Amino acid sequence: MNHVALEKKILSENDRIATTLRDRFAEHGTLCLNLISSPGSGKTTLLERTLQSFSPDRHVAVLAGDIQTENDANRLKRFGFPVKQITTGGTCHLDARMIERHLADWPLDQIDLLFIENVGNLVCPASYDLGEAAKIVLLSVTEGEDKPLKYPSVFFKSELVIITKTDLLPYVPFDQQAAEENIRRVHPGVEILPLSCSTGAGVDRWLHWLEKQAVKTEPLVSK
Amino acid sequence: MNHVALEKKILSENDRIATTLRDRFAEHGTLCLNLISSPGSGKTTLLERTLQSFSPDRHVAVLAGDIQTENDANRLKRFGFPVKQITTGGTCHLDARMIERHLADWPLDQIDLLFIENVGNLVCPASYDLGEAAKIVLLSVTEGEDKPLKYPSVFFKSELVIITKTDLLPYVPFDQQAAEENIRRVHPGVEILPLSCSTGAGVDRWLHWLEKQAVKTEPLVSK
Numbered sequence: 001m002n003h004v005a006l007e008k009k010i011l012s013e014n015d016r017i018a019t020t021l022r023d024r025f026a027e028h029g030t031l032c033l034n035l036i037s038s039p040g041s042g043k044t045t046l047l048e049r050t051l052q053s054f055s056p057d058r059h060v061a062v063l064a065g066d067i068q069t070e071n072d073a074n075r076l077k078r079f080g081f082p083v084k085q086i087t088t089g090g091t092c093h094l095d096a097r098m099i100e101r102h103l104a105d106w107p108l109d110q111i112d113l114l115f116i117e118n119v120g121n122l123v124c125p126a127s128y129d130l131g132e133a134a135k136i137v138l139l140s141v142t143e144g145e146d147k148p149l150k151y152p153s154v155f156f157k158s159e160l161v162i163i164t165k166t167d168l169l170p171y172v173p174f175d176q177q178a179a180e181e182n183i184r185r186v187h188p189g190v191e192i193l194p195l196s197c198s199t200g201a202g203v204d205r206w207l208h209w210l211e212k213q214a215v216k217t218e219p220l221v222s223k
Numbered sequence: 224m225n226h227v228a229l230e231k232k233i234l235s236e237n238d239r240i241a242t243t244l245r246d247r248f249a250e251h252g253t254l255c256l257n258l259i260s261s262p263g264s265g266k267t268t269l270l271e272r273t274l275q276s277f278s279p280d281r282h283v284a285v286l287a288g289d290i291q292t293e294n295d296a297n298r299l300k301r302f303g304f305p306v307k308q309i310t311t312g313g314t315c316h317l318d319a320r321m322i323e324r325h326l327a328d329w330p331l332d333q334i335d336l337l338f339i340e341n342v343g344n345l346v347c348p349a350s351y352d353l354g355e356a357a358k359i360v361l362l363s364v365t366e367g368e369d370k371p372l373k374y375p376s377v378f379f380k381s382e383l384v385i386i387t388k389t390d391l392l393p394y395v396p397f398d399q400q401a402a403e404e405n406i407r408r409v410h411p412g413v414e415i416l417p418l419s420c421s422t423g424a425g426v427d428r429w430l431h432w433l434e435k436q437a438v439k440t441e442p443l444v445s446k
Contacts, residue, residue: 003229038263038345067346067373069369069373092347120261121345123344143262147343150343151291165365168365171390
């Protein structure tokens with residue numbers, strides 16, 4: 001089997017497991033969101049801000065992916081919600097089997113909202129369906145407005161683009177209008193949400209977006 | 224053949240081509256440097272600043288890798304040195320065969336210094352030897368001091384770590400001392416060079432480092 005054929009086989013096996021995950025999420029009314037970005041674009045910081053805003057009786061959980069270290073899980077655990085680190089040990093993305101394995105002892109009917117924080121990588125994670133309801137891509141203003149054109153796949157596949165670290169706009173040569181045009185060239189009509197976890201600007205819109213998605217999943221809920 | 228076996232085969236085929244490239248670089252006295260970082264850490268900006276500082280009779284060339292767009296090559300061409308874009312069309316890294324192919328019509332004896340700007344990705348490019356004399360990893364202060372621990376492979380394999388965008392230090396929660404400790408935990412003794420292409424701070428040290436490497440290769444030069 002050549003490389004391309006093997007890659008197809010791996011992806012189709014991944015898709016098969018992702019489909020069973022998606023069915024399980026729907027059955028239990030779990031909204032699963034897959035957060036993807038470059039290293040250091042602010043996925044963990046956004047999740048910190050998000051968990052902090054939730055009341056303790058909310059049924060939220062996080063799976064945090066990294067190649068090495070349990071740092072992200074440790075940062076997120078202090079909010080009291082269930083958090084697990086997935087350490088890939090070298091693999092550049094999360095795959096559906098890793099998600100399936102790490103969910104094995106979590107009762108999904110007690111999780112209404114599941115965040116998956118992918119490995120920091122704007123390329124490979126876009127190819128692996130994790131059974132999520134939506135992919136969300138984060139782009140920080142320090143990365144430059146050309147990135148959506150250079151890494152189109154993840155921007156095309158995401159339901160929401162979050163432009164992070166907008167508090168740094170005065171200090172970096174980031175043309176936000178050009179960035180939004182580039183995003184829409186790759187994915188016309190996609191929702192774009194600029195925010196700063198430092199100042200809090202835009203965070204309310206993000207929390208509102210989350211509530212909207214939670215409502216949307218209700219027709220899928222069987223319980 | 225399973226996935227692991229195929230990956231080994233691909234990497235060993237890559238290593239074989241990289242070895243012939245390395246021999247050719249040595250034969251022609253070409254110093255080849257492979258720049259790796261996350262998307263938007265400042266590889267192209269550093270190369271702009273570097274090319275700008277060179278006199279026009281210097282024998283320098285650049286191969287710039289990206290998944291899509293010729294943006295980087297266009298930015299770099301205006302300095303008058305030979306520049307080629309390698310568009311991978313989805314592949315998350317450059318490999319030795321791409322380098323070999325794009326060098327086919329370049330007379331190496333007219334290139335003393337060859338920069339390879341890899342695809343923006345802190346994971347996969349670390350696995351692919353391109354025949355370079357050294358890998359150089361860039362880490363911007365906006366990415367956070369924990370990244371060397373999370374992405375150890377590229378930091379371990381690089382001869383130089385450049386901490387970029389130090390002009391943003393007053394505005395971001397980046398602990399430079401902790402970053403340097405983390406880098407040295409992964410790669411004891413590696414050279415670390417903080418700089419800012421906006422203010423120019425540290426750029427002289429980088430140019431000096433380059434000259435030092437060029438001198439080092441002289442014993443290898445056969446011409």
